[in-house]
Amino acid sequence: MRTLLFIILTAGLLTACNQSEQKAEQEQTLEQQVNSLVEEAKFEDAMAILDGRPTSPEVVALKENVHLQHGIYLIYNSDPSQMRENANNALREFIAVLEINPENEKAIAETEQILGIYRTFPDRSPEPEIMEKLKELGFEI
Structure with a gap:
């Protein structure tokens, strides 16, 4: 009897914890x-979330940041x-940033740095x- 009660209580506790985790994710x-996905280097997943949203200043700013990061x-961080x-793909990302915000200083600096490296070869x-x-x-160029 005690074992059965323990199993039922454990199952109930696990279910409650799982529901609260799902609710916490939904409340983000x-x-x-997006920032959580970027921190995990899941850039495509972050963009997929943003691409499914109507355009707003928040969405545009988040897209700019995802491309930059x-x-x-x-x-x-690449091989x-x-x-x-990697340099070509990074330049594509920085171009996307600059198409959103032509004055993004970090994207400009990173682009200039990559171009400077290319100039040495x-x-x-x-x-x-x-x-x-x-x-x-x-x-x-």
């Missing part, structure tokens, strides 16, 4: 959800053997499509 603000991640690909440059977009944004 959009910003908290993704670009930074690609440069500083060094894939540096050229005479036979290397970003992909042509990226170079064209950077020129449109006012960068000297």
